[in-house]
Amino acid sequence: MSIxxxxxxxxxxxxxxxxxxxxxxxxxxxxxxxxxxQLW
Amino acid sequence: MSAEPSxxxxxxLGITLVVVFGLAWILFGWYLGRANKTHxxxxxxxxxxxxxxxxxxxxxxxxxxxxxxxxxxxxxxFGVWGMVGYSFAAFGLMLFAPLAxxxxxxxxxxxxxxxxxxxxxGRTAWWVFIVISVVYAFGWLVSLGMAGGILLxxxxxxxxxxxxxxILVICVGYTLFGGLRAVIATDFIxxxxxxxxxxxxxxxxxxxxxxxxxxxxxxxxxxxxxDLLFPxxxxxxxxxxxxxxxxxxxxNVWWSRALAFKGxxxxxxxxxxxxxWLPIPIVTGFIAxxxxxxxxxxxxxxxxxxxxxxxxxxxxxxxxxxxVVFSALASSLDSLLAATAxxxxxxxxxxNLNPAAHDAKLLRVxxxxxxxxxxxxxxxCLPQIATLGALLNFAGAFVASTIFPIVLGLYQRRLTGGYAxxxxxxxxxxxxxxxxxxxxxxxxxxxxxxxxxxxALGLLRSNTAFxxxxxxxxxxxxx
Numbered sequence: 001m002s003i004x005x006x007x008x009x010x011x012x013x014x015x016x017x018x019x020x021x022x023x024x025x026x027x028x029x030x031x032x033x034x035x036x037x038q039l040w
Numbered sequence: 041m042s043a044e045p046s047x048x049x050x051x052x053l054g055i056t057l058v059v060v061f062g063l064a065w066i067l068f069g070w071y072l073g074r075a076n077k078t079h080x081x082x083x084x085x086x087x088x089x090x091x092x093x094x095x096x097x098x099x100x101x102x103x104x105x106x107x108x109x110x111x112x113x114x115x116x117x118f119g120v121w122g123m124v125g126y127s128f129a130a131f132g133l134m135l136f137a138p139l140a141x142x143x144x145x146x147x148x149x150x151x152x153x154x155x156x157x158x159x160x161x162g163r164t165a166w167w168v169f170i171v172i173s174v175v176y177a178f179g180w181l182v183s184l185g186m187a188g189g190i191l192l193x194x195x196x197x198x199x200x201x202x203x204x205x206x207i208l209v210i211c212v213g214y215t216l217f218g219g220l221r222a223v224i225a226t227d228f229i230x231x232x233x234x235x236x237x238x239x240x241x242x243x244x245x246x247x248x249x250x251x252x253x254x255x256x257x258x259x260x261x262x263x264x265x266x267d268l269l270f271p272x273x274x275x276x277x278x279x280x281x282x283x284x285x286x287x288x289x290x291x292n293v294w295w296s297r298a299l300a301f302k303g304x305x306x307x308x309x310x311x312x313x314x315x316x317w318l319p320i321p322i323v324t325g326f327i328a329x330x331x332x333x334x335x336x337x338x339x340x341x342x343x344x345x346x347x348x349x350x351x352x353x354x355x356x357x358x359x360x361x362x363x364v365v366f367s368a369l370a371s372s373l374d375s376l377l378a379a380t381a382x383x384x385x386x387x388x389x390x391x392n393l394n395p396a397a398h399d400a401k402l403l404r405v406x407x408x409x410x411x412x413x414x415x416x417x418x419x420x421c422l423p424q425i426a427t428l429g430a431l432l433n434f435a436g437a438f439v440a441s442t443i444f445p446i447v448l449g450l451y452q453r454r455l456t457g458g459y460a461x462x463x464x465x466x467x468x469x470x471x472x473x474x475x476x477x478x479x480x481x482x483x484x485x486x487x488x489x490x491x492x493x494x495x496a497l498g499l500l501r502s503n504t505a506f507x508x509x510x511x512x513x514x515x516x517x518x519x
Binding site for chain 1: 085086088089090091092093095096099120124127221228231232235236238239242243246251252255256259263266267268269302312316318319320322323326
């Protein structure tokens with residue numbers, strides 16, 4: 001049983017989108033900690 | 041491109057990138073290290089790390105040669121299950137989240153995973169645990185050092201020994217100056233570099249080659265790589281879950297972070313770190329499936345990722361790959377150096393050789409330990425003894441045996457030190473037998489199963505109840 005093109009493409013694209021969102025999430029959290037003086 | 045690789049970067053550009061990044065990290069480490077006044081500051085960043093830095097360091101440390109070089113390698117060998125199986129290692133981070141909260145609750149003043157095993161299970165189990173930890177730490181350190189050499193060689197044609205030496209010198213340098221504070225702060229920047237770089241490479245690859253072409257080429261010429269019932273790959277999938285759990289649950293890399301994160305940050309930081317990590321092996325892994333389409337047949341399977349990216353994106357792509365992989369390696373290597381040096385300082389030196397050591401002495405020993413570990417790793421890396429995947433999976437036989445002793449030790453009063461020690465030792469031995477007799481993809485699985493069976497027997501036969509207060513060790517003459 002092989003993975004089809006649709007499933008393969010969906011898997012890769014979803015993972016790529018989630019990965020691309022990660023820097024925004026991390027930087028947003030950093031800003032929040034920075035302004036509330038909670039970094040360290 | 042053929043079996044005779046042409047290099048995407050010139051040797052001089054490769055060296056320039058190494059020097060620029062190396063100096064930047066070392067200066068940053070020195071700058072952050074100025075805030076370290078005590079051994080606790082140096083080893084545990086003052087136990088006050090906030091959520092953003094905590095989540096980033098959890099994610100970045102877990103992105104390593106595993107995800108940037110070995111995930112493409114395993115996809116090249118095992119196809120879709122290679123990358124999906126690798127991504128399941130994220131469950132290790134996510135499942136460690138409640139454990140991290142429990143660790144912080146039970147041992148708010150603890151230093152290392154070795155502290156826990158010694159206090160919870162006694163000396164025999166502690167020795168078995170230390171052997172496992174040291175073998176694993178060295179396996180990982182050597183695989184990271186080797187990866188640095190392989191990366192430079194693959195991208196710029198520079199000798200393996202130069203890249204390997206460079207990454208070790210840089211990571212030892214800034215860890216030595218800044219301790220865990222520098223490790224965590226650099227991890228945050230490295231995490232951003234890694235994620236952005238990986239996403240850019242994948243996007244350009246899809247734009248250039250297209251997922252349709254990759255899929256049709258693999259379907260026509262390498263159909264087993266898309267086969268969801270590929271037996272060795274399915275075994276690899278389950279093996280990798282247990283390997284990942286064992287790596288994280290036992291390693292002081294993760295324990296020291298749990299103890300360094302402030303308040304109740306540990307749970308949510310590990311959970312978010314795991315969720316952000318989950319898609320990365322798939323994003324880095326799928327590019328290996330483009331190798332046949334591009335006519336790339338790497339001389340060593342662990343070079344497939346960098347070679348595909350460099351082929352598709354040219355010189356700029358090679359620079360991005362270089363920076364991403366170098367950041368990924370550094371973010372793990374520094375963590376491992378710091379955490380293993382903590383084990384040496386705390387478990388071997390302070391608790392065994394010199395219980396009366398004062399704080400300044402411990403800080404000094406910690407720094408010497410980092411330096412000594414760096415030198416030892418360099419010596420082990422000199423002969424390029426195995427591929428990264430093989431070296432890493434060998435450690436699976438060791439670490440998976442610790443999963444149940446650690447989890448039960450944190451939550452269950454009845455498991456005794458004797459059973460925990462036998463579970464870890466027997467699990468490791470059976471895992472090694474499986475590794476050599478069957479293959480690397482069953483080592484962690486067997487190790488965990490044997491260890492779990494012995495722990496279950498230990499629970500059934502036990503009539504004792506551990507007092508959690510015994511984990512609150514009094515620090516005598518250390519201040």
